[in-house]
Amino acid sequence: MEIKKIMVIGAGQMGAGIAQVCAQAGYDVLLNDMNEKALDQGMKNIEKHLTRAVDKQRISDQDKAETLARLTASSQLEDAEGRDFVIEAVVENMDVKAKLFRDLDTIAPKHAILASNTSSLPITEIAAVTERPDQVIGMHFMNPVPVMKLVEIIRGLQTSDETYQQVEALTNELKKAPVEVADFPGFAANRILMPMINEAIYTVYEGVASPEDIDTVMKLGMNHPMGPLTLADFIGLDTCLYIMEVLYEGFSDSKYRPCPLLRKYVKAGWLGKKSGRGFYQYT
Numbered sequence: 001m002e003i004k005k006i007m008v009i010g011a012g013q014m015g016a017g018i019a020q021v022c023a024q025a026g027y028d029v030l031l032n033d034m035n036e037k038a039l040d041q042g043m044k045n046i047e048k049h050l051t052r053a054v055d056k057q058r059i060s061d062q063d064k065a066e067t068l069a070r071l072t073a074s075s076q077l078e079d080a081e082g083r084d085f086v087i088e089a090v091v092e093n094m095d096v097k098a099k100l101f102r103d104l105d106t107i108a109p110k111h112a113i114l115a116s117n118t119s120s121l122p123i124t125e126i127a128a129v130t131e132r133p134d135q136v137i138g139m140h141f142m143n144p145v146p147v148m149k150l151v152e153i154i155r156g157l158q159t160s161d162e163t164y165q166q167v168e169a170l171t172n173e174l175k176k177a178p179v180e181v182a183d184f185p186g187f188a189a190n191r192i193l194m195p196m197i198n199e200a201i202y203t204v205y206e207g208v209a210s211p212e213d214i215d216t217v218m219k220l221g222m223n224h225p226m227g228p229l230t231l232a233d234f235i236g237l238d239t240c241l242y243i244m245e246v247l248y249e250g251f252s253d254s255k256y257r258p259c260p261l262l263r264k265y266v267k268a269g270w271l272g273k274k275s276g277r278g279f280y281q282y283t
């Protein structure tokens with residue numbers, strides 16, 4: 001089966017980025033969101049990013065126009081009918097993703113691959129709610145999607161070799177670098193990254209240093225391009241908390257205990273850059 005028609009579900013920061021790179025690579029793309037406002041914002045963000053790329057002479061005006069022509073907004077899940085490949089980038093919550101995959105399984109054509117951009121949830125469990133677990137796979141893009149090269153490809157217990165090979169080929173078509181990882185909590189990237197971010201939050205919580213100073217320590221001391229608290233704000237503090245919960249529960253190990261300050265910020269609606277406030281304020 002050749003992948004030609006793609007649907008991306010969730011038009012937030014990841015979904016919009018995934019839709020953009022797929023359209024730029026020549027695929028026919030539907031970008032779906034259940035929330036009309038989020039969908040509209042996602043489409044606008046793509047246009048803004050493409051305009052910036054034109055301004056920086058990375059792409060031409062014609063590339064931009066052709067990319068936008070391959071992109072269509074969708075507010076109905078039924079639009080998955082006729083798609084060869086569906087990737088979801090909705091909220092990091094197993095109940096929400098399980099319901100979505102159950103619905104998609106009844107709507108998408110039998111040949112379609114169903115992928116998840118989950119940062120940490122078990123692909124095997126997501127696949128198990130469908131009648132096609134061999135065609136379910138994790139395709140974990142990094143943020144911001146148009147810039148970051150890595151895609152972790154996660155096989156569930158029943159993911160077939162054919163599905164893996166198709167998704168690996170798709171990743172290469174998108175000019176990304178695929179890395180195969182096993183289905184363990186947090187996969188590889190977030191199992192390493194999130195405990196570091198969580199520890200940075202503990203250092204703020206315990207009054208060791210301010211967010212600015214912690215970020216400076218990691219930038220100037222460890223040569224990280226971005227401090228962990230700025231990065232947490234960019235990822236979204238709700239997403240960081242979900243991932244820590246998955247590690248904590250998945251390994252039953254107290255070393256993954258989410259910092260109470262992270263919980264408090266999320267409860268207050270301080271979700272980072274997307275909500276205007278996290279460890280820093282954004283206008």
Ligand SMILES: NC(=O)c1ccc[n+]([C@@H]2O[C@H](COP(=O)([O-])OP(=O)(O)OC[C@H]3O[C@@H](n4cnc5c(N)ncnc54)[C@H](O)[C@@H]3O)[C@@H](O)[C@H]2O)c1
Pocket residue numbers: 009010011012013014015032033034035038039088089090091092093096100117118119120140141142143234235236239274
């Ligand atoms: N933020 C990151 O840095 C990052 C990196 C890699 C992977 N991820 C993963 O990508 C996924 C999305 O993260 P995000 O940061 O883009 O979130 P986000 O909050 O920016 O966007 C999520 C979008 O999904 C929509 N949505 C929720 N439920 C839906 C449904 N049932 N049907 C259609 N749309 C629905 C919401 O309206 C929202 O627009 C999560 O699984 C997250 O773990 C995030």
